[in-house]
Every structure is written in C-alpha cells, then in structure tokens.
Amino acid sequence: MTRRRLPRWSELRPFLRVQPLGRTPSARRLAGASSIADLRDIARRSRPRAVFDYVDGAAETETSLRRSREAFGRVEFVPRVLHDVTRTDPSTTLLGRRSALPLIFAPTGFTRLMHHEGEPAVARVAERMGIPYVLSTMGTTSPEDVAAAAPNGQNWFQLYLWRDRDASLALVERARAAGFGALMLTVDTPVAGARLRDARNGFSIPPALTAKTLFDIALHPSWWFDVLTTEPLQFASLDAWHGPVADLIDQLFDPALNLKDVAWLREMWPAPLIIKGIQTADDARMVADAGVDAIVISNHGGRQLDRAPVPLEQLPDIVKAVGDRVEVYLDGGIMNGGDVVAAVGMGARAALVGRAYLYGLMAGGEAGVQRAGDLLTKDVTRTMRLLGANDLSELTTDRVRLRQG
Numbered sequence: 030m031t032r033r034r035l036p037r038w039s040e041l042r043p044f045l046r047v048q049p050l051g052r053t054p055s056a057r058r059l060a061g062a063s064s065i066a067d068l069r070d071i072a073r074r075s076r077p078r079a080v081f082d083y084v085d086g087a088a089e090t091e092t093s094l095r096r097s098r099e100a101f102g103r104v105e106f107v108p109r110v111l112h113d114v115t116r117t118d119p120s121t122t123l124l125g126r127r128s129a130l131p132l133i134f135a136p137t138g139f140t141r142l143m144h145h146e147g148e149p150a151v152a153r154v155a156e157r158m159g160i161p162y163v164l165s166t167m168g169t170t171s172p173e174d175v176a177a178a179a180p181n182g183q184n185w186f187q188l189y190l191w192r193d194r195d196a197s198l199a200l201v202e203r204a205r206a207a208g209f210g211a212l213m214l215t216v217d218t219p220v221a222g223a224r225l226r227d228a229r230n231g232f233s234i235p236p237a238l239t240a241k242t243l244f245d246i247a248l249h250p251s252w253w254f255d256v257l258t259t260e261p262l263q264f265a266s267l268d269a270w271h272g273p274v275a276d277l278i279d280q281l282f283d284p285a286l287n288l289k290d291v292a293w294l295r296e297m298w299p300a301p302l303i304i305k306g307i308q309t310a311d312d313a314r315m316v317a318d319a320g321v322d323a324i325v326i327s328n329h330g331g332r333q334l335d336r337a338p339v340p341l342e343q344l345p346d347i348v349k350a351v352g353d354r355v356e357v358y359l360d361g362g363i364m365n366g367g368d369v370v371a372a373v374g375m376g377a378r379a380a381l382v383g384r385a386y387l388y389g390l391m392a393g394g395e396a397g398v399q400r401a402g403d404l405l406t407k408d409v410t411r412t413m414r415l416l417g418a419n420d421l422s423e424l425t426t427d428r429v430r431l432r433q434g
C-alpha cells in the first residue's frame with residue numbers, strides 16, 4: 030500500500046509558472062500558438078467569417094490547395110547523423126541580395142482587411158527577419174507608404190497587368206521610384222477563379238453593410254471598430270471600388286496578357302524581373318528565353334485553376350529545364366518551416382508563403398506576423414539540424430524525397 034504525505038511548499042514552488050505581467054490577452058494567445066495551424070485557429074475565432082474565408086479559401090472544390098498540402102505531407106526527410114550542426118545557417122542569396130532564410134512573404138491583396146495594421150506590418154516583420162516582402166498591385170497601402178514603413182527592407186512589387194497599360198506603367202514607375210528592388214508579374218489570373226466561399230458569404234470589397242454584416246458586428250466588434258475608426262479600407266492604387274472581388278478582376282485585368290508584354294516589361298524595368306504562376310517546364314523555358322531573372326512555380330495557392338498541377342511535384346522537371354538560367358521559387362500550401370526545407374531540398378531556391386503570415390496577421394496584427402515568422406524560422410533551422418545539414422547546399426535530393434501515393 031502506497032504511503033501518502035502532504036507536499037512541502039518548497040517542493041511545490043518549482044511547479045508554479047507565473048505568467049509575465051502586463052501581457053495583453055492577444056499577446057498571451059499569440060505566445061500560446063506553437064504552429065501556423067494554431068495561429069489559423071485564433072484567426073478563425075477572431076475575424077468575421079467572410080474575412081477568414083477570403084484568406085483560407087481557394088477556388089471551386091479547393092482541390093489544388095488540398096493537393097499542395099498533401100504533397101508536403103508525402104515528403105520524406107532522410108537525415109545524416111554524427112554531423113556537427115552547431116552552426117547551422119539557413120541564409121541564401123536571392124536576386125543578388127542576402128536573405129536570412131530561403132523564404133519570401135508573397136503578395137496578398139487587400140491586406141488591411143485582415144487587420145488594420147496591414148501591409149506596413151508585414152513589410153516591417155520581413156525587414157526585421159531579413160527576407161523579401163512582395164507588395165501586391167491590389168494592396169491597401171501605397172508603395173511609398175510601404176517603403177517608408179520598411180526603408181531597409183527588401184521590398185519587391187507584384188504586378189497585375191491592367192487593360193489600361195498607361196496606368197500599369199505609372200504604377201511600376203512609382204514602385205521603382207520608391208526603391209522596390211524587383212518586379213514580380215503574376216500570369217495566372219486572366220480571369221478570376223471561382224472562389225465559392227466568397228460567393229456564398231456575399232463577400233465584397235469594401236464589406237457591405239447588410240443585415241448579415243450588422244449581425245456580424247455584434248460577434249466581432251473589435252474588427253469592425255478597427256475598420257471603421259482607421260484609414261478607410263481602399264485599394265491604394267485604384268479608384269474606389271464597391272462589389273465582389275471577382276468582378277473587379279474581370280473588369281480590370283487584361284486577359285490578352287502574353288509574351289510580348291513580358292518582353293515590354295523586360296525592356297522598361299531595369300532591375301530583376303520575376304514571373305509568378307508558372308506551372309510547366311515548357312512555360313518556364315519560354316519565360317527564361319525572354320530574359321527573366323526568376324520564376325515562381327505557383328497555382329496561386331489554389332485560388333485560380335482548380336485541379337492544377339502540384340507545385341512540389343512540378344519542381345524537379347522545371348529546375349532541370351531552367352534551373353541553370355533563372356532562380357526557381359515555389360509556393361502554395363506551406364504551413365511550416367519544414368515545408369520550406371522540403372521545397373529547397375527538392376530544388377527550389379526559396380519558397381513563398383501567403384496564408385501562413387496572413388493567419389498571423391489576422392490573429393494579432395504585426396505581433397501575429399512576427400509570431401508566424403518566428404515559428405517558420407525556428408522550424409527551418411530545427412529541421413535542417415535534425416537532417417544533419419549546416420547550410421542550404423547540403424539539402425540535396427538524397428535528403429529530401431517524395432513518397433508516392
């Protein structure tokens with residue numbers, strides 16, 4: 030029979046964990062998040078459903094996004110042991126500049142909808158992390174304001190080519206004048222993808238005040254308070270718009286976009302040019318021949334063509350086709366730093382994340398983006414160390430492979 034006794038205070042004291050004083054509830058929630066998936070949960074609870082779904086959702090059956098995530102689940106890491114990994118360094122060079130990680134914050138439109146701190150918050154975190162941030166044409170902060178928020182950041186500009194070429198050109202020139210170091214042309218959006226969650230939620234920009242939204246105000250008062258008491262929520266580089274995003278895209282973007290436009294941009298943009306939305310080796314060759322500096326293998330996070338090729342599966346062929354001529358990046362479905370390591374191990378120079386930092390932004394503004402960045406950074410270095418890799422050149426195809434099925 031076990032004999033029991035009362036514990037002494039000195040024995041109990043080591044078990045007590047006192048919460049640091051002065052932490053806001055939001056800071057406590059962020060500190061408790063140990064993965065991007067946790068940040069997503071906080072975001073889902075704290076944002077109106079239409080806002081969360083706009084970020085979280087994809088096109089039609091969402092198969093493209095689901096398959097991209099599943100592919101990362103099929104990655105097998107093959108570690109080497111007895112290899113001193115005290116000085117693991119995940120840094121790399123992207124378009125001639127040092128980046129602390131093989132990671133880029135992807136362009137995402139209408140970022141101030143997710144949290145009023147918006148694009149400047151994301152740009153500042155990228156600057157602190159020492160990685161590039163790409164401002165979207167559909168941003169809610171101007172290129173000049175992003176440059177002012179992160180003057181030492183590696184700020185890149187993403188372009189959707191409009192039917193009105195003069196307006197597009199004026200925007201590119203503003204980005205150049207504001208010091209944006211690279212131009213990323215997105216080519217997978219000739220028309221809007223069918224984002225069914227947005228249609229069902231009646232999602233529009235700016236949010237319309239309907240009976241449904243009034244009910245939502247009662248559920249998410251702080252989001253509405255922030256939206257209504259800060260700078261009006263508008264596209265920074267567009268005239269005021271009221272209506273569904275898909276209608277805006279179809280009205281504004283030029284479905285005639287073709288290789289001649291790439292040649293035109295190549296001529297008038299003097300710095301690195303990147304094409305985002307490449308999905309086949311043939312198209313990768315075509316734009317490499319046109320003299321671009323980098324490509325992003327991307328299906329737009331599954332938000333455009335449903336059942337599109339899985340970027341991670343396309344990667345080896347595309348790297349084989351153009352890897353000696355252009356930098357090859359990849360995105361879609363990345364939810365942790367291990368996914369970034371997997372992409373690099375299979376041949377990518379870097380990976381982009383969109384939702385991963387947006388979940389952080391929705392969960393807690395700039396502090397939430399920082400939390401997402403810290404989690405991704407830790408994941409990358411930990412995974413490299415467990416793999417026995419000290420730098421990115423040691424992440425080779427014999428360390429990272431894709432299981433079939």
Ligand SMILES: Cc1cc2nc3c(=O)[nH]c(=O)nc-3n(C[C@H](O)[C@H](O)[C@H](O)COP(=O)(O)O)c2cc1C
Nearest residue numbers: 084135136137138165215329330361362382383384
């Ligand atoms: C809310 C949201 C808005 C986006 N807006 C843009 C955009 O304006 N321009 C663009 O090229 N890509 C845009 N994307 C696509 C991202 O740049 C990126 O390709 C995608 O998010 C990668 O997938 P991930 O979110 O799973 O990381 C957007 C993605 C999301 C989630």
